Amino acid sequence: MMHAHSPPVAHSLSIDLHTHSTYSDGVLTPAGLVRRAASRGVSLLALTDHDETGGLAEAAQAASEAGILLVAGVEISAAWNGQTVHIIGLDIDANAPQLTDGLASIRRSRGERTARIAAQLDAVGVTGSLAGATRHAGSSAAIGRSHFARFLVEHKHVRNTSDAFSRYLGAGRSGYVPPSWPELARAIDWIHCAGGQAVLAHPDRYRLAPRVMHSLFQAFAQSGGDAIEIGSDGRFKSSAQVRLARQFGFALSSGSDFHAPGKNVTDLGNVTDIPAGVPAVWQRLRAMR
Ligand code: AMP
Ligand code: MN
Ligand code: MN
Ligand code: MN
Secondary structure, eight states, X not given: OOOSXXXXXXXXXXXXXXXXOTTTTOSSOHHHHHHHHHHTTOOEEEEOOBTOOTTHHHHHXXXXXXXXXXXXXXXXXXXXXXXXXXXXXXXXXXXXXXXXXXXXXXXXXXXXXXXXXXXXXXXXXXXXXXXXXXXXXXXXXXXXXHHHHHHHHHTTSXXXXXXXXXXXXXXXXXXXXXXXXOBHHHHHHHHHHTXXXXXXXXXXXXXXXXXXXXXXXXXXXXTTOOEEEEOSSGGGGGSHHHHHHHHHTXXXXXXXXXXXXXXXXXXXXXXXXXOTTSOBGGGGSGGGO
């Protein structure tokens, strides 16, 4: 006997909610990023440039052509307890005035920091970094240390980006300038004013002792934070951070933090599945409702 109905199609949603384009320190244009994501099977993609939303219009256009869903995002540089933390805004209205003003103020302070980094590098005999970093930043309004790192590699001051940070750009090194980011709670407020979900990016990368990690999660909860990002590495599935997230009632988000194609780098769509029984942040996005 023939079946009248075809078997149900397995629904699989491949998500990537943390990526960068040429509008910050990524190397693909927003359209190039979207096309690469689509060709790799990603069906729900967020563009989350550092402190900048200028790439979202191009990305949205490319996503509609490629037939995938684009989530409007941003990765905000913020300060907590004297250190840098990154807060991702997902599903934001990129024209909300509190957010656009806040991001503009961060980009101004990036500009000031850039001049000081260049002056400090000059002082140790590494010349030409201001022009070099500016050229690597291209059309990005959010110039930063990645652009200096590319200059340092290009001019053979270091072998690779990681060396650029450990020898020149990291905390305590000759090219280091302490940033002046907005406090965590302000960054979360800007995201909420723009209708978005606030996600604490890559908590595993802050190298915090368990007790301090707990304080960060507590501060994030008290400031109204919505979700925690689990990295692209599967081991975070059962990690202490996931347990903490459950304890504080956060949803989970997952993204590759893709910056550039290359060897030994996480590519678009290579993200950790969100464990069953924990809410996924994408279920709260407007596009999914
Ligand atoms: P900034 O926001 O200007 O301080 O630059 C931070 C960016 O530099 C991060 O988003 C990463 O893309 C990159 N970065 C930071 N530390 C490292 C590192 N050790 N190796 C490579 N890239 C790094
Ligand atoms: Mn970056
Ligand atoms: Mn980050
Ligand atoms: Mn990032």
